[in-house]
Amino acid sequence: MLDDLITVADFERVAAEKLDAGVAGYFFGGAGDELTLRENVAAWRGWRLRPRVLAGLGEWPTGVEVLGAELSMPVLVAPVAYQGLVDAEGEAAMARAAAAAGTVMCLSTLATMRPGSVAEAAPGGRRWFQLYCFRDEGVTRALVEEAVECGYEAIVVTVDTPRSGNRERDRRTGFAIPEELGVPSVEAALGSDRAITIEETFALMDPALSWANFEDLAADCRVPVLVKGVLTGEDAARAVEHGAAGVVVSNHGGRQLDRCEATAEALPEVVDAVEGRGAVLVDGGIRRGVDVAIALALGADAVLVGRPALWGLAAAGEAGALQVLELLREELELTLALCGCAAPGELGRSHLRRAPAASVYSV
Numbered sequence: 001m002l003d004d005l006i007t008v009a010d011f012e013r014v015a016a017e018k019l020d021a022g023v024a025g026y027f028f029g030g031a032g033d034e035l036t037l038r039e040n041v042a043a044w045r046g047w048r049l050r051p052r053v054l055a056g057l058g059e060w061p062t063g064v065e066v067l068g069a070e071l072s073m074p075v076l077v078a079p080v081a082y083q084g085l086v087d088a089e090g091e092a093a094m095a096r097a098a099a100a101a102g103t104v105m106c107l108s109t110l111a112t113m114r115p116g117s118v119a120e121a122a123p124g125g126r127r128w129f130q131l132y133c134f135r136d137e138g139v140t141r142a143l144v145e146e147a148v149e150c151g152y153e154a155i156v157v158t159v160d161t162p163r164s165g166n167r168e169r170d171r172r173t174g175f176a177i178p179e180e181l182g183v184p185s186v187e188a189a190l191g192s193d194r195a196i197t198i199e200e201t202f203a204l205m206d207p208a209l210s211w212a213n214f215e216d217l218a219a220d221c222r223v224p225v226l227v228k229g230v231l232t233g234e235d236a237a238r239a240v241e242h243g244a245a246g247v248v249v250s251n252h253g254g255r256q257l258d259r260c261e262a263t264a265e266a267l268p269e270v271v272d273a274v275e276g277r278g279a280v281l282v283d284g285g286i287r288r289g290v291d292v293a294i295a296l297a298l299g300a301d302a303v304l305v306g307r308p309a310l311w312g313l314a315a316a317g318e319a320g321a322l323q324v325l326e327l328l329r330e331e332l333e334l335t336l337a338l339c340g341c342a343a344p345g346e347l348g349r350s351h352l353r354r355a356p357a358a359s360v361y362s363v
Contacts, residue, residue: 002323080310249281
C-alpha cells in the first residue's frame with residue numbers, strides 16, 4: 001500500500017478512511033468555522049519562489065542545526081495528543097519513525113505513554129517534551145523532571161490554551177476521549193492509581209499562566225525552554241526577554257481561536273522581533289516540502305508537522321509516519337536543488353515574492 005501513497009494528501013485520505021468518524025473529527029477538526037484551520041494550509045500557497053540557476057551544485061543536503069543539535073532535516077514531529085487512538089503502538093511508533101528519519105519527536109503532555117516509556121521504545125531518538133502548566137506547581141515540576149531525566153532535550157511550553165477551543169466537530173459526533181485511556185504522565189505526577197480523564201486534566205491546568213511564571217520555569221530548567229503558541233512580534237520579543245530559548249509560531253493547528261492569523265502570515269513578524277536571539281520554529285498547515293522551504297526562506301529555523309505525521313501513523317503505523325517524514329525531506333531536497341541552494345540555510349526572503357492577488361490562497 002505504501003508504494004501508492006506519494007503525497008501527504010494521500011496519507012490524509014487513507015487515514016480518513018480508516019479512522020472512526022469521531023476520532024477522525026478530533027484529529028482533523030478545528031475551532032469554530034475552521035477558517036484558521038483552512039487558512040493555515042492555504043497561506044503557504046500565498047508565496048511564490050524565485051529560483052536561482054547555474055548554481056554549480058551536485059548535492060543538496062537537508063541537514064540543519066536546531067538548539068545546537070544536528071538534525072537530518074528542518075522538519076520535526078509536533079506534539080499530538082492521544083496517538084494511541086490511531087495506532088496500537090501510538091507514541092512509541094511515532095518516536096521510532098522520527099528516530100529513523102534523524103529528527104526530533106516532541107511528545108505531548110497528553111500522550112498515551114509516559115516520557116520514560118517513549119524513551120525506552122526509541123532509545124537512539126531525539127526527543128523534546130511539550131508541557132502544559134498546572135495549578136499545582138509540583139505537578140508541573142514532576143512532568144519536567146521526568147522528561148529531563150529521560151533525555152528529553154528541550155521543554156516546549158504551550159501557552160495558547162487558557163481554555164479549550166470551540167471544537168464543534170466533536171460536539172456534532174459526540175466524540176469524547178475514552179476515560180480508560182487516561183493521561184499517564186499526569187497520573188504519575190499526581191500519584192494517582194486510576195486513569196485521569198481529559199476533563200479532569202484540563203481542570204487541573206493553570207489558565208492564569210503569566211510571563212513571570214514562564215520566566216521562573218525557564219530559569220529553573222536544565223534544558224532549553226521554548227514558548228509554543230506565539231503569533232505576534234510583541235509576544236515573541238517578550239518570550240526571549242523572559243528566558244525562552246526560542247518560540248514556536250503556532251495557532252494550535254487552528255484548534256483554539258478561529259479567525260486568528262495563519263502561521264505563514266505571522267512568521268515574518270515573529271522572526272523580525274526575535275532578531276536572532278533565539279530559535280524560531282513554525283507549525284500549522286505544512287503539507288509539502290515546498291512549504292518547508294518557504295518557512296525557511298521567511299526566517300524559520302525549522303518547522304514542526306503534527307497532522308501529516310499522525311496521518312502516516314494512522315495509515316500504516318511506524319512505517320507510514322516515517323514515509324511521511326521522508327516525503328517531506330525529499331520534496332525539500334528537490335526544492336533546494338531547483339532553487340539553486342546548497343543547504344536549507346541559504347534560503348532567504350530574496351527567494352520569495354507574494355503570489356499575484358488573484359491566486360493568493362488558491363489551489
